[in-house]
Amino acid sequence: MKRNTWQREAVREALDGTEGFISAQALHSALHASGSPIGLATVYRALGDLASNGEADSLQSPEGEALYRACSTGHHHHLICRNCGLTVEIAADEVEAWAKRVAAEHGFTAAAHVVDVFGLCAECTAAQSAQSAPAAHASAADRHSHGT
Ligand SMILES: [Zn+2]
Ligand SMILES: [Zn+2]
Numbered sequence: 001m002k003r004n005t006w007q008r009e010a011v012r013e014a015l016d017g018t019e020g021f022i023s024a025q026a027l028h029s030a031l032h033a034s035g036s037p038i039g040l041a042t043v044y045r046a047l048g049d050l051a052s053n054g055e056a057d058s059l060q061s062p063e064g065e066a067l068y069r070a071c072s073t074g075h076h077h078h079l080i081c082r083n084c085g086l087t088v089e090i091a092a093d094e095v096e097a098w099a100k101r102v103a104a105e106h107g108f109t110a111a112a113h114v115v116d117v118f119g120l121c122a123e124c125t126a127a128q129s130a131q132s133a134p135a136a137h138a139s140a141a142d143r144h145s146h147g148t
């Protein structure tokens, strides 16, 4: 695992310094702006590595874009503001219990699930309340996995 070590460190550091989820392209732009010669393909690969090692979370936005974030380790869920990108890590005991139960009811083992909730945070809701736009939410898949 000697390969691309400094690039991976650079990507990890940039991700650590980012609030909320960010796309590979946006992270690449930020690295370039700070003077790094790192290539976009390398950023993609490094983010993929970090995600598969559990050092970063990855998920798909409702628009289908892959987004990444340096997250706490262990299984958890997210609330994500689709306007400002604010991300809150949430525990969801009901979801864990429900996922286990429905999997067992259908004879599934080693079940994993992904539940991320997109919406408008309180601040964005307040800012947009004048327009009375309904809050949007959706769930999206990512590579979260946890055992039974
Ligand atoms: Zn997370
Ligand atoms: Zn917001």
Ligand SMILES: [Zn+2]
Residues within 6 Å of the ligand: 075, 076, 077, 092, 095, 096, 113, 115
């Ligand atoms: Zn869960």
